[in-house]
Amino acid sequence: MKRTTLVLLTLVALFVAACASDPAGSSASQSAVTQESEGATPEPAESESAVAFPSFDLNGDPELAGRFPDTVGGQPLLVQSFRGDAFMDMSGSDPSFQAFLDSVGADMEDVSVAFGGSVSGESVLSVSAFRVVGASEDQLEREFIAASEEAGDVSGLTQTSLAGKDVWTASDPSGATEMSIYIYTKDDTVYFLTGTEEQVAEILEALP
Numbered sequence: 001m002k003r004t005t006l007v008l009l010t011l012v013a014l015f016v017a018a019c020a021s022d023p024a025g026s027s028a029s030q031s032a033v034t035q036e037s038e039g040a041t042p043e044p045a046e047s048e049s050a051v052a053f054p055s056f057d058l059n060g061d062p063e064l065a066g067r068f069p070d071t072v073g074g075q076p077l078l079v080q081s082f083r084g085d086a087f088m089d090m091s092g093s094d095p096s097f098q099a100f101l102d103s104v105g106a107d108m109e110d111v112s113v114a115f116g117g118s119v120s121g122e123s124v125l126s127v128s129a130f131r132v133v134g135a136s137e138d139q140l141e142r143e144f145i146a147a148s149e150e151a152g153d154v155s156g157l158t159q160t161s162l163a164g165k166d167v168w169t170a171s172d173p174s175g176a177t178e179m180s181i182y183i184y185t186k187d188d189t190v191y192f193l194t195g196t197e198e199q200v201a202e203i204l205e206a207l208p
């Protein structure tokens with residue numbers, strides 16, 4: 001699994017969280033109303049000229065998305081999900097990702113992903129769940145961590161217990177924030193969480 005795989009999930013989660021915290025188009029709509037009232041021809045909004053995000057079914061695995069709590073720290077946590085074929089469309093053809101699936105004896109139709117995020121002031125939380133139907137818990141955790149470390153997504157992982165669950169954790173590899181990375185595996189699903197210890201503990205209490 002190459003670096004862009006986990007980074008992509010985090011970026012999408014943050015994009016969803018930003019949309020949830022700041023309704024889309026509010027600034028552009030206000031600008032258009034102001035120009036119209038002044039008799040000027042509205043200029044195309046900057047967002048209209050940007051490259052649009054591809055369209056995907058963001059309710060591909062509602063059971064997986066429903067494992068996360070609705071709120072964290074009193075803030076809404078918006079979680080969406082998609083199936084393996086949509087995930088491949090987003091990440092592109094990736095031989096290393098296929099090698100990861102081969103290592104756990106899975107195909108793309110066995111995969112589903114849930115992702116989400118929450119933004120509150122300077123606190124940013126991102127969550128993702130990577131499900132591979134039929135994969136064993138030990139093998140999935142081992143291969144996922146090995147692939148993540150090889151890609152440089154995480155380093156210096158240590159095992160600890162949080163909210164009564166065994167997790168792997170590491171500091172933000174960029175060193176730019178006080179947030180940490182947490183990896184939790186249960187049955188056929190790996191959960192990849194970034195946030196404060198308090199945020200992640202609240203999520204882990206809700207997970208299986």
